[in-house]
Amino acid sequence: MSDVSKVRVLIALPLRGRSQARNSPADRVPSHGTHLFGTTYAIDLVPVDEHGRSARRGWRAWLASEPPERFIGFGADVLAPADGEVVAVHDGEPDHVARRSVFAGLRYLATQGARAQAGVGAIAGNHVVIALGAGGPFVLLAHLRGGSVAVRVGDRVRAGDRVGACDNSGNSTEPHVHLQVTDTMAWATARGVPLAFRTGPHGEPRPDGWMPRNGEIVWAR
DSSP states (O other), rough: OGGGGGGGEEESSSSSSEEEEEEOOTSSSTTTOGGGGGGGTOOOEEETTTOOSSSOOOHHHHHHHBOOOGGGGTTOEEEOOSEEEEEEEOOOOOOOOBOOOHHHHHHHHTTTHHHHHHOOHHHHEEEEEEEESBBBOEEEEEEEOOOOOOOOOEEEEEEEOOOEEEOBSSSSSSSBBEEEEEEOOOOTHHHHHHEEEEEOOTTTEEEEEEEEOTTTTTEEO
């Protein structure tokens, strides 16, 4: 297999409308603070409204957990970011409540170690992996809504095809899509592959690729 970890992969955004970038490799590498599970260049995309909010803030946002249905991203279509073959599908993980509150978040943080030991399903939640070539690289779309996965292993997809719906399964505190590219699906040893988007913040073409910084809003038609 070729060393795809040295290749910068250009892909499309997996969500329509507005999304806010979080844990972006444009700000730091490794983007999620670790190289584990091939997350070196991963990015989180959180659907937001015209004010940049993932959901309106009430008292629960400050003090407790929140139902995921309150969030802009709940149930949003998740799209294949590139042409390829579906090589892994995982569904059946529970959809969690959201935890923007510091108090709820701290309790959730205390359980992260156990989720990491439980394997990729507990971390990525419901997810789809698309191979861009016979030997990779491999695109992971994670935290999908339970029961929403719309593809099967062996399916050929094109960029823009619906593969599932956004939610909050796995190691997640609010509905969003975790996107990463790796050189293998052997997650214990996978290396992250640099990625960039084919469009800029307003949907304009970026032939050389572009990556938003933390907090930046991106738009996909």
